[in-house]
Amino acid sequence: MHVDIFLLDDEHKMIRDTARDFARKEIAPKAKELDETGRFPAELVSQLATMGFLGMMVPEQYGGAGFDTLSYVIAMEEISAGCASTGVIMSVNNSLVCSPLLTYGTEEQKQKYLAPLAKGEKLGCFGLSEPASGSDAAAMKTTARREGEHYVLNGTKNFITNGREA
Template sequence: MDFALNESQIMIQQMVRDFAQNELAPVAAELDQEGRFPHEIIEKMAGLDLFALPFSEEYGGTGDGYLPYVIAVEEISRACASTGITYAAHCSIGTGPVYLFGSEEQKQKWVVPCAKGEMLAAFGLTEPDAGSDASGTKTTAALEGDQWVLNGTKCFITNASHAKIAVITAVTEPGQGARGISSFLVPTDTPGFSVSPPYDKLGLKASDTAEIVLDDVRIPEENLIGKRGEGFKQFLKVLDGGRISIGALAVGIAQASLDAALAYAKERKQFGQPISKFQAIQFKLADMATQVELARLGVHRAAWLKDHGKPFTRESAMAKLHASEVAVKAALEAIQIFGGYGYIKEYPVERYLRDAKLMEIGEGTSEIQRLVIARQLGC
């Protein structure tokens, strides 16, 4: 059993950490306050080949694998979770479905530019009436001649306003529930594809989340991903991978909370000494450090299983569930350690709490993760 990252993984971690701490962390508060999508940062990340990490070389990737990718997600999110979710949604759920289930032609056409960071991808699964229960999808796709015609609404879609391509799930076999859902590659400049103004969110304010409306959107027949009726099975697998990256995002936020709280505790003096000398504060920091470390191990293990072609549904749900709860708790404790200053926007920890909360909701709520884990236990 070897828990050590190899030389190349350490190099990637150091490279992303340097970039994130030097170029992203200093602007993260401003991006949050302005709710501004950081195009320039995304371009730099593409220049560093970060979008290529999880994909194989034949499709424009670096072939490094999922573990180096989640390490990068953690480092980016430690600096700015908004950028972390933009990155994770693009790689894992936006590009992932085509990479995993697309034809050779689809992969060459779409995965290659996505891996090179030349375009952003989005994943449209959630609908106003179909969230946790995605089998209730109402968006339809009907084959007319050699074109699919899509109609429906997708809500809460990350990267929707900036993506060039969206993977959209839709019912092709009405009345067949989960077995009647298929997934499609939809170029976002197709007539009838429109995006609402972005939602005003609690956190992750520099990420883009918007509603997609599909009004008689016509796409070529060959834009079906895999076979008709396989969309539900596909997105369950896609979400297994996506959850590992949400876990990594959560670890990044939790680590940032610990970093900020530790530094502040050493600096802030009350009763004539730094508050880090009080055992009550030390115990909080010790608990945070322990939880962050264990959450990271869970995320790395799930990614390792995925990279080694082993089953990882249970482990990815556990990693996401645990890491997201650790992130919320760590951010709350960081605010407590900052005292009144923690409640003030001048300091970063209130942003960490607002950003962390989404980790317990996106790509399956904590309740749904528990359902997945219980099912894996044979319940």
């Protein structure tokens, strides 16, 4: 029997139950096939977007669901229980793309990118691992050099999470 570590309020219970039901009925039955084939679950990602799970902590003013961090963690746990890879897709979009935009982005960048990311019209990606340094961010060799109003990136990455679809 699953026991919550602490008591959840009604909104958090609703999020947990919604994510759990979706993970059990829609995600888990496809997890083995997704793992074996490496297929990107576009249909599941579309449903996650419809449910507000791709922009959980993005404020409503930017097209997101406006949930708190606990709501996001609860949903991530349930979605990842259905399929870890699907959870990673959701996590990258929320934690590694939307969150830095919210924290460091200009108002113009927030207006331009957050709503499409939260609604699943666009998907964020993340590149860290390099041939010589693995996932050691301090040892990365890739550089960014500003040229006028743009940046020129030079380097090689091994893996770009969500890269083909972004």
